[in-house]
Amino acid sequence: MNHVHICDSLLRRNETEPFLKKLITGDEKWNTYDKNVRKRSWSKAGQASQTVAKPGLTRNKVMLCVWWDWKDIIHYELLPPGRTIDSELYCEQLMKLKQKVERQRPGLINRRGGVFTHL
Numbered sequence: 207m208n209h210v211h212i213c214d215s216l217l218r219r220n221e222t223e224p225f226l227k228k229l230i231t232g233d234e235k236w237n238t239y240d241k242n243v244r245k246r247s248w249s250k251a252g253q254a255s256q257t258v259a260k261p262g263l264t265r266n267k268v269m270l271c272v273w274w275d276w277k278d279i280i281h282y283e284l285l286p287p288g289r290t291i292d293s294e295l296y297c298e299q300l301m302k303l304k305q306k307v308e309r310q311r312p313g314l315i316n317r318r319g320g321v322f323t324h325l
Contacts, residue, residue, distance in 0.1 A: 228314060230280065230307065231323045232273040232299075234291060239266055273303050275314075281306045 220226050269285040281303045289295075308315050 225321070227276050228321050229323060230273060230275045230303070230314075230321065232271070232303075233324070234269055234271045236267050237270055239268070271299060273299075275311065277311075280310060 266287055268287050269290060270282065271285065271291070272282045273280045281299070283299065283302075285291075285295075
């Protein structure tokens with residue numbers, strides 16, 4: 207089977223049984239950022255002080271975890287710096303996601319339920 211045939215058959219299936227609206231997808235992404243801290247320099251009276259970038263800046267990383275469906279983002283978390291996903295945190299996230307789906311997308315709960323995918 208080629209990809210075009212598979213996509214075409216999935217789109218035709220979605221017309222009779224709209225399964226794409228039941229998908230909830232999650233993913234994580236490391237985001238790096240620079241903590242730009244500047245210091246002021248001393249200046250003479252009447253002159254404006256200049257800001258100077260602090261030398262030796264290091265890149266920081268924070269993990270963003272996001273769950274979304276066809277409408278919008280359902281749940282996201284920025285983990286504390288240096289924290290990664292483990293089984294305990296993943297279970298906590300799934301419980302938070304379940305509660306938000308019950309509140310924001312009750313149609314998914316009342317039908318056969320949502321289909322979770324994780325990238």
